[in-house]
Amino acid sequence: MNRARRARAWPALCLWALAGSAQAALQLEPGDESLTPPEAAATREFLAEVAERLPDAWAQALDRRIEVEWRGDLPAKVHGRATTRRLLLNRALLDDWMARPPSAGAQDPATRAALAAAIHELAHFYDRTPQGRLSGDPRLLDLAGWQVSPMRFGLRAGRNDFSDRSPDRYELESPSEFVAVNLEWFLLDPGYACRRPALYRYFAAEFGIPPPRATCAPGHVYVQVGSDASLPPMLQLDTERVYEVDYLFAEGNERPMSRWGHSMLRLVVCAPGRARGPDCRLDLPYHQVLSFRAFIDDVQISSWRGLTGSYPSRLYVLPLDQVIEEYTKIELRGLQSIPLRLEPAEIAALLERTAQLHWSYDGRYYFLSNNCAVETFKLLHDGVPRLAGQGLASMTPTGLLRNLEQAGIADRTVLEDHDEALRRGYYFEALSTRYQEMFDVARQSLDLPQARVQEWLDLDPRDREPWLERADLRASAALLLLEQAALRRQQLLSRDEIKRRFFGHDADRRADGAEAVVALQYVRRLESYLGRPATLLPDTGYGQPQVKEREALM
Amino acid sequence: MNRLTLTCALLACAFATPAFAAGSTGGTTAGAVGTSASSKTTTPGDKVVLQARDDAASFVASDGRIRGAQLESALRHLRERYAVAQHASDMQLAQAILAL
Numbered sequence: 001m002n003r004a005r006r007a008r009a010w011p012a013l014c015l016w017a018l019a020g021s022a023q024a025a026l027q028l029e030p031g032d033e034s035l036t037p038p039e040a041a042a043t044r045e046f047l048a049e050v051a052e053r054l055p056d057a058w059a060q061a062l063d064r065r066i067e068v069e070w071r072g073d074l075p076a077k078v079h080g081r082a083t084t085r086r087l088l089l090n091r092a093l094l095d096d097w098m099a100r101p102p103s104a105g106a107q108d109p110a111t112r113a114a115l116a117a118a119i120h121e122l123a124h125f126y127d128r129t130p131q132g133r134l135s136g137d138p139r140l141l142d143l144a145g146w147q148v149s150p151m152r153f154g155l156r157a158g159r160n161d162f163s164d165r166s167p168d169r170y171e172l173e174s175p176s177e178f179v180a181v182n183l184e185w186f187l188l189d190p191g192y193a194c195r196r197p198a199l200y201r202y203f204a205a206e207f208g209i210p211p212p213r214a215t216c217a218p219g220h221v222y223v224q225v226g227s228d229a230s231l232p233p234m235l236q237l238d239t240e241r242v243y244e245v246d247y248l249f250a251e252g253n254e255r256p257m258s259r260w261g262h263s264m265l266r267l268v269v270c271a272p273g274r275a276r277g278p279d280c281r282l283d284l285p286y287h288q289v290l291s292f293r294a295f296i297d298d299v300q301i302s303s304w305r306g307l308t309g310s311y312p313s314r315l316y317v318l319p320l321d322q323v324i325e326e327y328t329k330i331e332l333r334g335l336q337s338i339p340l341r342l343e344p345a346e347i348a349a350l351l352e353r354t355a356q357l358h359w360s361y362d363g364r365y366y367f368l369s370n371n372c373a374v375e376t377f378k379l380l381h382d383g384v385p386r387l388a389g390q391g392l393a394s395m396t397p398t399g400l401l402r403n404l405e406q407a408g409i410a411d412r413t414v415l416e417d418h419d420e421a422l423r424r425g426y427y428f429e430a431l432s433t434r435y436q437e438m439f440d441v442a443r444q445s446l447d448l449p450q451a452r453v454q455e456w457l458d459l460d461p462r463d464r465e466p467w468l469e470r471a472d473l474r475a476s477a478a479l480l481l482l483e484q485a486a487l488r489r490q491q492l493l494s495r496d497e498i499k500r501r502f503f504g505h506d507a508d509r510r511a512d513g514a515e516a517v518v519a520l521q522y523v524r525r526l527e528s529y530l531g532r533p534a535t536l537l538p539d540t541g542y543g544q545p546q547v548k549e550r551e552a553l554m
Numbered sequence: 555m556n557r558l559t560l561t562c563a564l565l566a567c568a569f570a571t572p573a574f575a576a577g578s579t580g581g582t583t584a585g586a587v588g589t590s591a592s593s594k595t596t597t598p599g600d601k602v603v604l605q606a607r608d609d610a611a612s613f614v615a616s617d618g619r620i621r622g623a624q625l626e627s628a629l630r631h632l633r634e635r636y637a638v639a640q641h642a643s644d645m646q647l648a649q650a651i652l653a654l
Binding site (some may be wrong): 153 | 601602605607608610611612613614616617620621623624626627630631632649652
């Protein structure tokens with residue numbers, strides 16, 4: 001926030017810099033007797049500028065005299081310390097402050113460093129007052145990234161994995177440092193409201209400050225991971241176009257990694273020009289899926305590494321059509337899509353949290369304690385404060401769905417009428433459930449010799465071909481679907497073969513394929529960038545990407 | 555000729571509606587989702603028809619019994635965009651999708 005700066009000259013007799021109005025009680029007093037007159041004057045000027053920037057509520061909460069001392073004995077990297085009664089600041093900050101050109105503005109490095117150091121320490125003072133206590137507030141911890149853990153009976157994680165695109169990684173040190181660092185940025189950076197909107201609103205509410213005038217880049221942007229190269233790499237999502245959020249549950253199968261199913265969220269996005277409403281549910285090509293997955297750069301999934309957190313946990317934003325294809329047509333697993341009862345403002349908050357997570361989260365995947373269900377739970381918990389108190393935590397996708405249902409947030413009745421659920425997109429059945437029926441249609445019409453669909457699929461394609469030419473409309477539609485299935489199966493097999501050949505344990509020995517290996521490794525690296533979007537925008541800024549950064553991504 | 559144009563042509567053939575021939579190719583340049591996109595891309599609206607092929611095959615083979623959401627989405631898209639499709643039956647449209 002930018003307050004109008006008052007005149008620099010401070011009445012010579014007033015040694016105390018008073019914050020805001022006459023009744024404000026914070027007194028910042030130079031505590032060092034040995035300052036030369038110019039140093040003392042610069043100190044008074046500096047303290048006046050600090051006090052001027054503090055919100056009234058903050059200054060009033062401190063309600064006492066704080067001695068400010070310039071110290072030459074602090075370690076070089078330490079700008080300041082907050083003791084019980086005294087605020088110690090690194091002497092070098094004063095020297096730099098005094099050496100500034102007269103025209104130095106608020107963004108001058110020396111100005112900023114000195115102000116930031118004082119605000120940081122005053123934030124620690126504020127955090128210790130009964131009115132403050134921000135670093136112990138569960139909501140602050142949610143927003144900051146010390147997330148609750150279902151494995152630990154609601155205790156919070158000891159580490160903060162929201163480490164990408166941080167303005168200052170010292171904020172990850174502890175919740176109290178997080179508060180102090182973020183209050184620096186809150187008061188000194190006009191862009192904070194756009195880059196960390198949820199935290200901005202939190203602090204603004206804390207200090208009773210009106211919402212910002214800053215105009216932020218619209219909507220939220222995500223890096224899209226699609227198998228379809230024709231999609232734009234950047235996805236811009238406008239909150240107003242999201243009608244509903246569904247819990248999207250991929251049913252399990254017999255494979256060990258998929259036995260418990262997979263939990264995701266589906267964003268029901270309306271097509272351009274369609275008013276937000278139930279009609280948006282059929283705008284399938286616009287719907288997006290939020291899916292937490294372990295990013296695995298190995299061919300073989302190692303259960304051991306999965307258990308011990310060797311894989312990064314990534315939030316992928318995927319087109320719904322791609323998810324339907326992957327689960328129902330390739331993995332042959334059904335998808336249940338259960339609407340969640342959320343208010344529009346809650347959906348907006350959830351999307352904002354999703355964007356924060358997308359750009360800054362770099363967590364680890366633990367097969368038991370930090371899997372897709374836990375991540376999805378945490379996203380709901382942190383994104384929508386109302387849900388934080390509902391006891392939703394679960395370590396399994398089905399458990400989370402059950403808890404959502406018991407809390408009255410998920411409504412599974414949409415699945416009761418199977419045909420209707422299929423038609424309206426509440427259930428996407430595994431394509432394999434149709435295989436036998438398709439085959440029976442063709443068998444009756446063509447008098448095929450095979451009895452089971454599997455025998456048909458096991459035939460050499462050349463042996464199936466003559467039958468296709470003889471089929472009538474219904475039978476050829478049925479056989480077309482089965483041919484698609486056979487094709488997907490072949491594609492899957494050849495993809496596995498490529499992976500095994502180029503990334504398997506014996507890949508190194510295949511020198512003849514060196515170029516192919518390089519190409520495929522490049523693809524893998526690209527995939528990992530897409531899983532960790534912050535790597536696409538190194539050192540351009542923190543938090544949510546703004547206009548120039550978005551242009552760079554286009 | 556992109557594939558959607560082909561659908562239109564097929565529909566136009568199938569229903570012999572000359573007025574339709576002047577219809578749009580369906581190539582809006584709006585982005586994937588939201589207000590902007592990088593450049594020329596297939597729009598999701600066009601892709602919906604291609605995504606519906608398995609559902610369309612199931613629908614035709616089951617004589618209209620199996621109706622998946624991807625088919626419903628494609629049927630609605632065709633009817634919203636092409637006048638000729640408004641007068642076609644679900645079965646006719648499903649068959650046209652399969653012919654792609």
